[in-house]
Amino acid sequence: MMKLFLRVLFFQISIFVVSATEAQQQGIHPASTQYEWPTDPLVKQKLDQWQDQKFGMIIHWGLYAVPGIIESWSLCSEDWIRRDSNSYYGDYKKWYWGLKKDFNPVNFNPEQWAKAAKTAGMKYLVFTTKHHDGFCMFDTKQTDFKITDGPFKNHPKANVAKYIFDAFRQQGMMIGAYFSKPDWHSENYWWPVYATPNRNNNYDIRKYPWRWEAFKKYTYNQISELMHDYGRMDMLWLDGGWVRPRETVNEEVLSWGAPIPEWSQDIDMPKIARMARQAQPGLLIIDRTVHGAYENYQTPEQRIPDKKIDNPWESCMTLGGAWGYVPNEKFKPAATVIARLIEIVAKGGSLLLGVGPSADGTLQQPIIDRLAEIGQWMDANGEAIYNTRTTAIYRDGSTFFTVAKGGKKMYALIPVAEGTTAPSTVTWSGNIPAKGSKITLLQTGKQLKWSVKEGKVNVQLPQHLKTAAVALSFSVK
Known part of the structure; x- marks a missing residue:
C-alpha cells in the first residue's frame, strides 16, 4: 500500500525523497475485474458474515513509523521513487534495516486502538504482520528481523501481533492478518548477489529454482505460524499481487503498468490455502488482484468503483493521506468518511479505513477524536449500513x-x-x-x-x- 504524502528524510549528508503523488498513482494495487465465487460451504458462510460487517480498520505499523516515512517503498528502485542524486542506495538500505534498533514502542496500547475502532462502529480488523520491507510484527521463528529481536524484546507484550489480535477480538471483531508475499529483506527474494531494480525478486527463478524453493518454504512457514499460533483468524489478507503465477498475468494485469518478470513468482497458493484452512476452517483468503479461487473478495485501493459490483469487495482507504504514521498528518473530516462509507455500501462493498500508530505504540489523539465523530453517526444510523445488501x-x-x-x-x-x-x-x-x-x-x-x-x-x-x-x-x- 502507498502513502499520500511527501516526506524528506535526512540521512547523514544525503537526502532521500519519495514523492507521494507518484507513489499513490504507481504503487496502488488496482482491483481485478474477474471474480470466482468460493465453493467451500464454510468459506461461503464466513464470506456472508463478513459482508454483514461493512466497516473495518486496517493498521499499518512497522519500522517506517520511526522516521514517519512511506511504508517500505523507499527501499524499492523503480522510476517513480525519487532520491537525491548524491545519495548512495546501499547506505540507505543499511539505514532502513537499522531502524530495527530504534523501534521501541514503550507505550504500546492495543486496547486503545481496539476501543477507538469499536467506538467508530468498526466490525473487523486487518493488521500488517509483515509489509514488503520484511520486518515482522510477530514472533516468527523464520528470521530475527522482527519486533521481538530488538529493544522491545523484553517487554511483556513484545509479540505485538498477538496482543493486537486479542484486543480486537475482545471487542467482538472479525480478525484479519495482512501479510506481504514479497519480502525485500529476505536474501531468497532480493539476493544480494544482484541489484534490486524493482519490486520483483531480483534473480531468474528458472536458473536458481532452489533459491525460490527456499523462499516458498519461508513464506509457507510464516503463514503457518500466523494460522496456528495467534488464535481465531477470519481473513488472510495477502498483499503484493505481483508475486503470482506467470499464467495469471493477462492483458488486464499488463495494463496496470507494473514491472512483470519473464519468470513465474508462484508461491503455491493451493498448498498455503490447504494448510491455512485446515488450521482455520472457513478462512477467507484475499490474494489481492490474483483473480481466482484465492481472492475471496476484491480490494480496490484509495478509490470507490464507478458502479455497483455484485461480488464481494472492499475499498481500502486512509483516514489521512498516509497508510502509516506521519507527523502533522491531516485527517479527513468525519462527514467525508461517512459519505464514502455510504456510497461504498450502496454499491455492495465494505470500507476498510487505514490508520497508523506512532512509533511509541499509540494512536494520535486526532485519530481517536475523528473515529469518535464517525461513531456518533454510526450509533444512530448504523442500521442502514450493517447487515444490508444492494x-x-x-x-x-x-x-x-x-x-x-x-x-x-x-x-x-x-x-x-x-x-x-x-x-x-x-x-x-x-x-x-x-x-x-x-x-x-x-x-x-x-x-x-x-x-x-x-x-x-x-x-x-x-x-x-x-x-x-x-x-x-x-x-x-
Whole structure:
C-alpha cells in the first residue's frame, strides 16, 4: 500500500525523497475485474458474515513509523521513487534495516486502538504482520528481523501481533492478518548477489529454482505460524499481487503498468490455502488482484468503483493521506468518511479505513477524536449500513439506497456536506415505499411526512437538522 504524502528524510549528508503523488498513482494495487465465487460451504458462510460487517480498520505499523516515512517503498528502485542524486542506495538500505534498533514502542496500547475502532462502529480488523520491507510484527521463528529481536524484546507484550489480535477480538471483531508475499529483506527474494531494480525478486527463478524453493518454504512457514499460533483468524489478507503465477498475468494485469518478470513468482497458493484452512476452517483468503479461487473478495485501493459490483469487495482507504504514521498528518473530516462509507455500501462493498500508530505504540489523539465523530453517526444510523445488501436502484442523484438482509426494509441515505445542515426536503425517484409505509428518521426514531407525486418521493425533514448524513428507513413495496 502507498502513502499520500511527501516526506524528506535526512540521512547523514544525503537526502532521500519519495514523492507521494507518484507513489499513490504507481504503487496502488488496482482491483481485478474477474471474480470466482468460493465453493467451500464454510468459506461461503464466513464470506456472508463478513459482508454483514461493512466497516473495518486496517493498521499499518512497522519500522517506517520511526522516521514517519512511506511504508517500505523507499527501499524499492523503480522510476517513480525519487532520491537525491548524491545519495548512495546501499547506505540507505543499511539505514532502513537499522531502524530495527530504534523501534521501541514503550507505550504500546492495543486496547486503545481496539476501543477507538469499536467506538467508530468498526466490525473487523486487518493488521500488517509483515509489509514488503520484511520486518515482522510477530514472533516468527523464520528470521530475527522482527519486533521481538530488538529493544522491545523484553517487554511483556513484545509479540505485538498477538496482543493486537486479542484486543480486537475482545471487542467482538472479525480478525484479519495482512501479510506481504514479497519480502525485500529476505536474501531468497532480493539476493544480494544482484541489484534490486524493482519490486520483483531480483534473480531468474528458472536458473536458481532452489533459491525460490527456499523462499516458498519461508513464506509457507510464516503463514503457518500466523494460522496456528495467534488464535481465531477470519481473513488472510495477502498483499503484493505481483508475486503470482506467470499464467495469471493477462492483458488486464499488463495494463496496470507494473514491472512483470519473464519468470513465474508462484508461491503455491493451493498448498498455503490447504494448510491455512485446515488450521482455520472457513478462512477467507484475499490474494489481492490474483483473480481466482484465492481472492475471496476484491480490494480496490484509495478509490470507490464507478458502479455497483455484485461480488464481494472492499475499498481500502486512509483516514489521512498516509497508510502509516506521519507527523502533522491531516485527517479527513468525519462527514467525508461517512459519505464514502455510504456510497461504498450502496454499491455492495465494505470500507476498510487505514490508520497508523506512532512509533511509541499509540494512536494520535486526532485519530481517536475523528473515529469518535464517525461513531456518533454510526450509533444512530448504523442500521442502514450493517447487515444490508444492494438494491437494483442503488442511487438517485445524491441519495443512496441499501436494503436490509432479507429485503423487507429499505434505507435511503443522503450525505450532508461538512459544516452545513440537511435540506428541508429530500426527493428521489424509484424505490417507492410500500403503501402505508412509515418513513422514519433513524437518528431520532421519529416518523416523517412524505408523499409521492409524478413518480417522485418527497420527504419532509426537520428544520435545521445537523448530521453528517440523513438516514431514513421504510418498508419496501
